[in-house]
Amino acid sequence: MLRLPAGQEALVTTDFSLEGVHFRRQWHPAESVGHRCLARGLSDIAAMGGIPLAAFLSLALPEKLPQRWVDAFMRGFLSLAKKFSLPLAGGDTAQSPGGVLADIVVLGSAPRGTAVLRSGARPGDSLYVTGELGGAALVLERLLRGSRKKVQASRHPAYFFPVPRLATGRMLRERKLAAAMIDISDGLSTDLRHLCEESGVGARVYAEQVPTAGGAANLPFALHGGEDYELLFAARQKLPAQVAGVPVTRIGEVTRGSKIVLVEGGKQRDLPAEGWEHFSR
Amino acid sequence: MLRLPAGQEALVTTDFSLEGVHFRRQWHPAESVGHRCLARGLSDIAAMGGIPLAAFLSLALPEKLPQRWVDAFMRGFLSLAKKFSLPLAGGDTAQSPGGVLADIVVLGSAPRGTAVLRSGARPGDSLYVTGELGGAALVLERLLRGSRKKVQASRHPAYFFPVPRLATGRMLRERKLAAAMIDISDGLSTDLRHLCEESGVGARVYAEQVPTAGGAANLPFALHGGEDYELLFAARQKLPAQVAGVPVTRIGEVTRGSKIVLVEGGKQRDLPAEGWEHFSR
Numbered sequence: 121m122l123r124l125p126a127g128q129e130a131l132v133t134t135d136f137s138l139e140g141v142h143f144r145r146q147w148h149p150a151e152s153v154g155h156r157c158l159a160r161g162l163s164d165i166a167a168m169g170g171i172p173l174a175a176f177l178s179l180a181l182p183e184k185l186p187q188r189w190v191d192a193f194m195r196g197f198l199s200l201a202k203k204f205s206l207p208l209a210g211g212d213t214a215q216s217p218g219g220v221l222a223d224i225v226v227l228g229s230a231p232r233g234t235a236v237l238r239s240g241a242r243p244g245d246s247l248y249v250t251g252e253l254g255g256a257a258l259v260l261e262r263l264l265r266g267s268r269k270k271v272q273a274s275r276h277p278a279y280f281f282p283v284p285r286l287a288t289g290r291m292l293r294e295r296k297l298a299a300a301m302i303d304i305s306d307g308l309s310t311d312l313r314h315l316c317e318e319s320g321v322g323a324r325v326y327a328e329q330v331p332t333a334g335g336a337a338n339l340p341f342a343l344h345g346g347e348d349y350e351l352l353f354a355a356r357q358k359l360p361a362q363v364a365g366v367p368v369t370r371i372g373e374v375t376r377g378s379k380i381v382l383v384e385g386g387k388q389r390d391l392p393a394e395g396w397e398h399f400s401r
Numbered sequence: 402m403l404r405l406p407a408g409q410e411a412l413v414t415t416d417f418s419l420e421g422v423h424f425r426r427q428w429h430p431a432e433s434v435g436h437r438c439l440a441r442g443l444s445d446i447a448a449m450g451g452i453p454l455a456a457f458l459s460l461a462l463p464e465k466l467p468q469r470w471v472d473a474f475m476r477g478f479l480s481l482a483k484k485f486s487l488p489l490a491g492g493d494t495a496q497s498p499g500g501v502l503a504d505i506v507v508l509g510s511a512p513r514g515t516a517v518l519r520s521g522a523r524p525g526d527s528l529y530v531t532g533e534l535g536g537a538a539l540v541l542e543r544l545l546r547g548s549r550k551k552v553q554a555s556r557h558p559a560y561f562f563p564v565p566r567l568a569t570g571r572m573l574r575e576r577k578l579a580a581a582m583i584d585i586s587d588g589l590s591t592d593l594r595h596l597c598e599e600s601g602v603g604a605r606v607y608a609e610q611v612p613t614a615g616g617a618a619n620l621p622f623a624l625h626g627g628e629d630y631e632l633l634f635a636a637r638q639k640l641p642a643q644v645a646g647v648p649v650t651r652i653g654e655v656t657r658g659s660k661i662v663l664v665e666g667g668k669q670r671d672l673p674a675e676g677w678e679h680f681s682r
Contacts, residue, residue: 122411122413123410123411124410129403130411132403135459135493136459136495136504138461139498176506178415178417178504180417209413210414212417214417214419217419217499219499225413225457227413232404
């Protein structure tokens, strides 16, 4: 039973966190898994400019999972929830026939008719992203190559403990600065395609303008790497350098048609959706 | 983005349907799996007396699952949704590392402050159930013993295609007839314990009064079998024989303390929570 303030509408998001797909127990400390589970849901709410009201966690656990793993998972989850004063209001539990399975539901709200959609981009809009892209993929690449010991969670908080851009998303909505928005969970090239498809538009991205974690050599990670949980949005007007304390960078523009292209070194080519598909490759 | 009518509050439910835990592909036709997945969520809304507004389905599928299985799953799901004019408003998809994993989220509503809770039972209340109990466990017992060929889904619609008691739950709320309510998904003995624990009360159940599918010999199924998706509720007043066209039966009463007892053949004994734990035994 959750009250929505008068004049608000409900936003509901649901996101899986599956062992072997979204995380590996030998790579990700349980606290990080719990944190990132909730972060996935909160990031979806941020992308609508919404205000999170409550979380619901469904958790299926293998029979032999140590209780201390579950405790650490819940510590990570609840610590992020506390940061946003978010109550854990319910959920479901089951025994898992395989690995750890979590599904996070976040109920949020926004004043009626104001939530930012993916479908509002129009030709001529500028495309912006928050923060830097590719940082998560850089860490994941190191995990894929080596052992977890070499990759300390405490040294890579943006990957292991990402903080969803709730304040920025909300301010973009309140000031009517974002015509369309999506969070970058699957990689810029894939999430940009989602935004363009739902808006019925194309896009041009300038490689040199993409804020790339670790420098320009990592551009492929910035274009296709997922799990950065930054925001991608279309804006009709020029934005300041920061929104709610977070840097925003113009990376291109919305075009007519449906083609999504990358301009690099003065040359233009198609930008295929090659977003990170977790560990399935 | 979902509008709640003015003065309503939001109800959110989330329920797993996991292959090997809640269903088996060799036992349950895909249409039944899809139907029952949604029925689990709707039954939770019914138990609060709520009105379902929208469903969100998260679905993780094994790579080699035939498309026709998915199509049939969705047919079963959407056919039940249509019965209650319920839109499928979103969800998540992923590749499953194991079997089919579904999580159903239902957003519902009830006028502010009126949703029926599990915690409202008081000593002296009567305990009622809708319909008959144990029917699902009877079918499941046959599935556990034999082959699916002997158990035709079309001949056991109450098990393979249960219809949640939404109209009855809603009427009980509107007429303020239920002081506390829960749906019987895990078995009467287990769900009665949940209701008693949340209300801080005990209960006395009369074996001879429990409406038992297939006759009194099946009492253990009626007491402990799950997946009937009937409603169990505490009432302050005597009820008519039917509510919204569904038979309701008085099976006992709420008592002080915390003991839950069964009276059978004039003798009283403890009623342990031995609710059906799916296929884990």
